[in-house]
Amino acid sequence: MARVAIENETCKGCGICISVCPVKIIKISNTKTNKAGYLIAEVIEDKCIGCCSCAIMCPDSAISIFKE
């Protein structure tokens, strides 16, 4: 089982990760912001397949992927 870890303070909420995720488990939060004031991306479902597409496309290198 793979796990996505998004670094909240680095995320700028651009949404590119959402557009490339094949299983659609990431969304931009409606309420959670970071110190810079961006609404951040969050993982909503626990079914990551570990393709790393989101991490490869994240311009701010905010995403790490782990396999458990």
Add this chain to the structure above:
Amino acid sequence: MEILYKKSKMLTDTPLSYCPGCTHGIVHKLIAETLEEIGAEGNVIGIAPVGCSVFAYKFFNCDMQQVAHGRAPACATGIKRCNPDKIVFAYQGDGDIASIGTAEIIHAAARGENITVVFINNAIYGMTGGQMAPTTLPGQKTTTSPYGRIVGVNGNPIRLSEMIATLDGPCFVSRVSVTDPVNVRKAKKAIKKGFENQVNKKGFSLIEVLSNCPTNWHMSPVQSLDFVKNEMTKTFPLGVFKDC
């Protein structure tokens, strides 16, 4: 627990100064990962340009020199000739390389200097507020072409990679994009090849990366990537123009 993807050690922890969704970050990542893969840590000197990526020296975990507008290939030439054992790369935007620095890049390529140049083409001057660049597409609206770029008045976009590929000096000239994971992997291959050519002393490599500018194109990051994929590639076709 196995790590499938993690930020490269060749990038510092400084938050990037780019707008949300700007692909400068992806290209930074690709360069950093490539340098790590070829084992060049501690043996690299990078050249930061003028433009949005002027602070690149804060983001790469290697020695960096920030140079005058457009003069990155000239400075890279000097650094490489003084330190032939170091890996030297220049990172430039389209206003930097295709407008004010045209002379430098053409002559560095013609001399076949053993350096790697990464050229970020986003068809606009990003940092100064979205003015028309030499690479702006015909009909594209910018703050200095509010009715769209009119070819008869403002000229045609410059295809720098094709121009450089006609010279005898360069070893590898390629145009890639970073619009989706597949293209990012291809872009990484091209950048890796550019650095390997330098390690093997084969000569000058230019990698042009089609990039976006969501802020000045007035689009969302995802829309801007679609624009690169569907519109920019018509004027700037992807491919390898020279490989020897």
